[in-house]
Amino acid sequence: MKIEVRAAALDPWREVADYEQAQTALHGAAGAAAVFVGSMRDLNEGDAISAMTLEHYPGMTEKHLAKICTAAADRWDLLDTLVVHRVGELHPADPIVLVAVWSAHRKDAFEACRHIMEDLKSNAPFWKKEQLQSGHRWVEKNTAGY
Amino acid sequence: MKIEVRAAALDPWREVADYEQAQTALHGAAGAAAVFVGSMRDLNEGDAISAMTLEHYPGMTEKHLAKICTAAADRWDLLDTLVVHRVGELHPADPIVLVAVWSAHRKDAFEACRHIMEDLKSNAPFWKKEQLQSGHRWVEKNTAGY
Amino acid sequence: MTVAVKFFASLKEQLGCDGATVEIGEVATAADVWLQASGGKAMPGNVLVAINMEYSGQNATVHDGDEVAFFPPVTGG
Amino acid sequence: MTVAVKFFASLKEQLGCDGATVEIGEVATAADVWLQASGGKAMPGNVLVAINMEYSGQNATVHDGDEVAFFPPVTGG
Numbered sequence: 001m002k003i004e005v006r007a008a009a010l011d012p013w014r015e016v017a018d019y020e021q022a023q024t025a026l027h028g029a030a031g032a033a034a035v036f037v038g039s040m041r042d043l044n045e046g047d048a049i050s051a052m053t054l055e056h057y058p059g060m061t062e063k064h065l066a067k068i069c070t071a072a073a074d075r076w077d078l079l080d081t082l083v084v085h086r087v088g089e090l091h092p093a094d095p096i097v098l099v100a101v102w103s104a105h106r107k108d109a110f111e112a113c114r115h116i117m118e119d120l121k122s123n124a125p126f127w128k129k130e131q132l133q134s135g136h137r138w139v140e141k142n143t144a145g146y
Numbered sequence: 147m148k149i150e151v152r153a154a155a156l157d158p159w160r161e162v163a164d165y166e167q168a169q170t171a172l173h174g175a176a177g178a179a180a181v182f183v184g185s186m187r188d189l190n191e192g193d194a195i196s197a198m199t200l201e202h203y204p205g206m207t208e209k210h211l212a213k214i215c216t217a218a219a220d221r222w223d224l225l226d227t228l229v230v231h232r233v234g235e236l237h238p239a240d241p242i243v244l245v246a247v248w249s250a251h252r253k254d255a256f257e258a259c260r261h262i263m264e265d266l267k268s269n270a271p272f273w274k275k276e277q278l279q280s281g282h283r284w285v286e287k288n289t290a291g292y
Numbered sequence: 293m294t295v296a297v298k299f300f301a302s303l304k305e306q307l308g309c310d311g312a313t314v315e316i317g318e319v320a321t322a323a324d325v326w327l328q329a330s331g332g333k334a335m336p337g338n339v340l341v342a343i344n345m346e347y348s349g350q351n352a353t354v355h356d357g358d359e360v361a362f363f364p365p366v367t368g369g
Numbered sequence: 370m371t372v373a374v375k376f377f378a379s380l381k382e383q384l385g386c387d388g389a390t391v392e393i394g395e396v397a398t399a400a401d402v403w404l405q406a407s408g409g410k411a412m413p414g415n416v417l418v419a420i421n422m423e424y425s426g427q428n429a430t431v432h433d434g435d436e437v438a439f440f441p442p443v444t445g446g
Contacts, residue, residue, distance in 0.1 A: 033181075064422075
């Protein structure tokens with residue numbers, strides 16, 4: 001299991017490929033990998049967004065993400081989990097979050113990946129501030145995931 | 147939308163990265179990418195599997211996969227879909243199938259990705275023959291996905 | 293009329309044949325095509341049928357020039 | 370006793386402060402800490418509270434040396 005909050009740019013597919021390659025216990029055991037990547041859109045609530053700043057609560061964020069992944073591993077039959085989340089300044093199309101889950105079977109991988117993502121959006125202490133032409137605004141709530 | 151049945155090796159994360167990079171309409175519009183990769187396990191129903199041969203029905207397979215993806219695009223709000231499936235001889239840990247779905251929002255991406263994968267497993271004309279120490283056997287049914 | 297028949301996977305192995313061109317009377321169903329192409333064998337209960345690459349029932353009518361495929365339950369993904 | 374207070378995101382901007390060290394009586398809740406750290410402002414209804422990086426209620430008891438954080442609804446992912 002790996003959890004990372006990162007200020008540097010994220011190349012999510014490279015990240016998944018490198019992690020999977022390094023975790024040799026997955027090879028031949030993981031029949032299923034379910035991956036979610038959330039990226040920055042250039043539009044939100046009808047307004048053009050030129051940039052975004054992601055703030056977090058250092059320490060609590062990592063602790064909470066680890067708790068989410070551990071809870072998922074208790075509930076589903078998982079082989080490994082990787083979560084990487086950006087903080088700092090982002091621009092449209094930049095990847096924000098990566099959640100990857102490996103399991104022997106697809107049901108567990110799909111369900112755990114979605115659950116981790118929803119739990120992260122609902123509870124992990126991150127905050128988005130959007131840069132609009134007219135100034136900035138804090139995002140007040142996330143869109144529904146189910 | 148891209149559908150491919152491929153006899154050559156599949157590097158799924160590279161495939162997703164290259165496709166996403168090339169589809170410039172996704173950049174800034176796709177807030178969500180949901181990806182599933184199914185890989186060959188070295189164990190099935192308690193037996194060690196050393197290799198597998200994937201047969202398909204050329205023509206019908208591609209046609210049916212396109213139909214599945216089009217049906218998903220009618221049901222969910224999707225920006226793009228990529229499906230690549232291996233045929234031929236595979237070995238443990240080799241990726242078999244890649245399903246990637248892009249959408250503005252995560253709900254559509256998650257649900258469509260899982261649905262496409264289930265429809266593919268239930269209906270797309272592929273057949274697996276496993277190589278065991280004691281000879282070979284055809285896989286008779288898939289494990290449940292829900 | 294003439295139809296092209298295809299067999300796949302375990303069915304192909306059991307019949308020792310991956311396909312055939314079959315001459316059959318003008319009014320025929322997929323099941324009739326099976327009987328003629330398989331040399332009168334009973335069709336296993338789990339066999340799937342596709343006509344011109346679309347899933348069909350065994351009792352679907354076949355037309356001249358059709359491609360009729362028979363195969364076991366699919367196991368891709 | 371002494372507690373460390375942290376404010377995040379829009380709350381930090383509204384209060385013009387990212388945190389403080391607060392001296393408070395021996396029996397205190399997170400809500401008491403808020404009142405003292407915010408200079409007596411009413412706590413907005415949607416504010417979340419964490420004590421030592423675990424979510425807590427406003428009425429949870431605070432102990433000497435605790436870190437008490439206040440922040441708006443989270444919007445990551």
